[in-house]
Amino acid sequence: MPHIEAVTCPVCGCLCDDIRLRIEAGKIVEVKNGCAMCESKFLGYCGEHRLSKPLIRKNGELVEVSLNEAVKKAAEILAEANYPLLYGWSSTSCEAIRIGLELAEEVGGVIDNTSTVCHGPSVLSIQDIGIPSCTLGQVRHRADLVIYWGCDPWSAHPRHIERYTSFSDGRFEKSEWKGYLSKTKALIVKKKIEKALKRVFARETPSLSPHVRREPPPTLFKEGRKMIVVDVRRTRSAETADYFIQVEPNRDYELLEALRLLVRDEELEVEEVAGVPVAYLEEVADLMIRCNFGALFFGLGLTMSRGKMRNIDAALSLIRDLNTRTKFTIMPMRGHFNVSGSDTVFTWQTGYPYAVDFSLCYPRYNPGETSAVDVLLRGETDASLIVASDPVSNFPRKAAEHLVKNPLIVIDPHVNATAQMGDVVIPSALVGVEVEGTAYRMDHVPLPLKKVVEPPEGLISDEEILRKILSEVRKIKAGKMEES
């Protein structure tokens, strides 16, 4: 019964690299240290939704073909296209992304990764303002104030709090896990007593007392690690926090700008900003200034709400202002396990992190003009290659309609909505489970993805498939050159 230690989990941007797997008869049978999403990936990777054979659409039906035939068909589509789109990339290895970029340059297409629909605005702001950041190890050992803004790590990055922030035991800062447990127990007891008292004396239906007080509680100024959550609704992470600030939807920009003024000890003329009294904000600003090492993590609640990249401008500027008074860092909570890697590989190959247009034979970058959703909404593409992504199920309807109207090539391990609409579908082996590779964690630390089991017969990695398509495209282009 072999065990494999220190496996990197290929699910979210945390890239937890302490996973322990037990393998029996070439199958994963037990997962240790992982969250629910990690277990689901490692135990259910070979389920009924797995693609096993290459498919080509003939007479409206997807029929099984050989890998070579599928590769040739894909290469023909891409070589003929006037403005192809190559999209996805965030759930595959850096090695495959590198080949994808080479292919995009060869076919003169637009190549974009999933940043375009998640942290693309963060990237644009970072280019404008700059980012004072650090690795997650630094946060784990040193951060005494952690702020989660517009994100819910308890649900989306389940081990983030446990491994890197409030519940992690760092060298200089201790875990607040025990404090959280006793707080939760005390609240449960309090609720039970309240209910009992009301039943006995008032015979009223008891209303639940608010879990987190609206004004900053005195415990916020205690020694040790503190956690603040800012969000439009009380999430699971907010329940865990020492203080929860409920911001009015789409008013994050105003709140961040107000905090910028307050950390400079200036006064505001209004009494409330985005539904939060200024008196409470003053206390939060005071806490931010007084911490030794603060870390702000932000998610799509900030990047995709009204204001988009300008919300991030304000957040980055706030951290810049705070760094004149204390040490503060900021980091986006990246979603897909290698979305940071795709940005990194795109940047080192082309100079730009996403939405790169090779149609003029050199890389151009202008999100809004060269980004996948905008290109599709304007109906400019005439063919698409989708790698390890499912845009049909999450792009705007009009964009998805244009995507499936033209020849569509899909490389994916699973049968998803995009694969079902594809004209050429090529199954691939799962990176981080059946093939190895490299991925970048959300703090831009590269980590190796391990091969833990053999892939199903006939399946090869995204990298190998892309190499085959690239070689075929080059052959077609060379043939055309000879003809002309």
Added chain:
Amino acid sequence: MIVLTPSRQLPFPVMAECISPDVFQEKTLEEIGELAVWEGNKQKKLADLFKVEEQNREGENEATITICGDVAEVRRIGASMTIGEIMIEGNVGMHLGEEMKGGKITVHGNAESWAGSMMKGGTIEIYGSAGDYLGAPYRGCGEGMRGGQIVVHGDVGSEAGAYMKKGLLKIKGNAGQFAGLRMHGGTILVEGNCEARAGACMTEGKIVVIGFLESVLPTFTIEGVRNKVKIKETDSIEGPFYIFSGDLAERGNGKLYVSKRKNPHLSVFEKLL
């Protein structure tokens, strides 16, 4: 006068910075037709996409280009132009008049995003609506409009006049959010309504909103009420207007003039005067 008419539908992006009076000057029709443009990832001649004709009418400047038809996918028309006039009878694509220094562009239709991007001189008049980033620089650049005038008769999208330093932006319709973002000078006049966050991070310059303004950022401070505001040396608008100063988050001293009559929700600021 050169007249360009699209000879077919243009589904792919066309990069045509060659459509400019500076480039067409002293060229024959054949030479103009031979100019290189990109359609998608293929390089083509201008004559492959447009019918190129010459029409001489009395009183018309020789350095005039007229485009008859929808060219919503044709980008960078009039880029860096210094003289002459371009008239477009239809919708036009992105980056119209990018970095133009002189001359005039008239659009009898809508213009896509980044119209008048980083312009330094000349005039752009759009009779329809304009997209986002009107007069604003491209990604990563911190220098917006540095001169000239843009007049839009319809509505504009977000971030009109971002990073503006000089010049005038006249919007007769409504403006999107973040009008005048990070502006360092110049004037923006919004005759219609304006979405929130006008003047965010501005340090200098003037934004005048005659219609309804959704809200004023908390980082602006009220300075007073004025009866009229000057737009150009000879042009002023009757108020009364609330005057806000900001953006204090950037230690700015830009001015935001908001019509008192159309914005009763801002009367709460009067108690601070």
